[in-house]
Amino acid sequence: MIGERPAQIELLKKSRRSGWHPNQVYHLIKVFVHDWLKLIEKNSDFAVTIKDLVPSLPDADDMKGLGKAAFVYGYLNESREWLEKAFREVKDCTAKEENDVKHAENSPLDLANILGLLGRVYFFQKNQQLAVATYEDGMKIDPNAPELGQLKKVLESPDPASFTPEVREYQQNMTLLCSRPKHQRQSEVRPYHVCRYHAGLYVPYYRYKEEILATSPFASIIYDVTSDSEIAAFQNYSKKRLQDGVITDGLSKGELNYDYRASKLAWVFEQDFPEADRLSRRIAAITGLNAEIRPPTENSTAEPFQVVNYGLGGHYYPHRDSFDLDVERKNSKFTLYGNRLATVLLYLTDVEMGGATVFLKAGISVTPMKGAILMWYNFDPNLEQNPLTYHAGCPVLKGHKWIVNKWIWTAGNMFLRPCGLNPNSTHLDVEHFLFSRK
Known part of the structure; x- marks a missing residue:
């Protein structure tokens, strides 16, 4: 026995x-x-x-x-x-x-x-x-x-x-952050962890509820961004189009399937259904950035929506959304798009247990909240990659997790978000330039 x-x-x-x-x-x-x-x-x-x-x-x-x-x-x-x-x-x-x-x-x-x-x-x-x-x-x-x-x-x-595999250090941080109780965003209280009513573009009297988590990298949560009917539209459209999640290194031909992403995903364009177009415009109003998808021959300023479904055990190991600069120089598509300036992550569902988005070096953990957006900049205002943007998706331990990713590129946004008055300027320092235009 x-x-x-x-x-x-x-x-x-x-x-x-x-x-x-x-x-x-x-x-x-x-x-x-x-x-x-x-x-x-x-x-x-x-x-x-x-x-x-x-x-x-x-x-x-x-x-x-x-x-x-x-x-x-x-x-x-x-x-x-x-x-x-x-x-x-x-x-x-x-x-x-x-x-x-x-x-x-x-x-x-x-x-x-x-x-x-x-x-x-x-x-x-x-x-x-x-x-x-x-x-x-x-x-x-x-x-x-x-x-x-x-x-x-x-x-x-x-x-x-x-x-060299860095994951042993990341794994320790990931275990700690993924084990954190719901709504405990950070490991310590920071002076810039504040909540505010944030004015967007186009509708001067409307205010978005925002919780600023960090200034380096700049990361914040915007609450109550979308409705149940819009969420249902994204899920219903994507269910029949879901495929195994893949990643690309920016240089390989096609996409690579790796074990460290356990999910299914589908791509959604703004013209696919009305709710997608409305959400894209709303993201532009919230961020102050141009999120328009253009024909392949023109400089697009954003990627299509990526709808992702994580089932039980679904996860995404530590990674960075922006591409390495040597990849950017070698791949011709970056002459049209630039690089991923910002990430907008919309939670379509709550998750009963697990499924948090964690920033391993910044010590930030965000529990999925239906209808909320987690937004962060992958680059500082001086267009240097921020090394603190390494993040991961914790395993879903109970329930399921639906999200929508929107990556906004440097192309078309370079002059909307200037560098700031000195090399150490933060995104909060240059924010007023974004929302001062009509």
């Missing part, structure tokens, strides 16, 4: 301690990454019992996912073990199922991606020679594998330390 073995008892105790409070669910994942290998290697009969109960655990995808998670969290030894096992599993399956056309199409890409991850693990374990050899092996299998591209960046970078 399982209960007769001290190792298993300890694992279950650790799992219960970690998972007892829902906001500590990530700790349970770490326990699994650390202890599973030891458990199945030292207790073969226990492993057989588990596999009898859940025959698909762990399969090649599980192994790859755990290996990547361990790498992201900085546990290189565990990552190496899982990825090497995943590689052998996929290779064995390929040999056994050569007649399976679908498997034959997917397995080279899977193998190459696993080698790309393994190469990065070897590199950060100070085994550069093995990392290079792994990269060369992967290129022979499928040179277009995204993970090989990431490995190439590491191998060619003059500053490889910049690719």
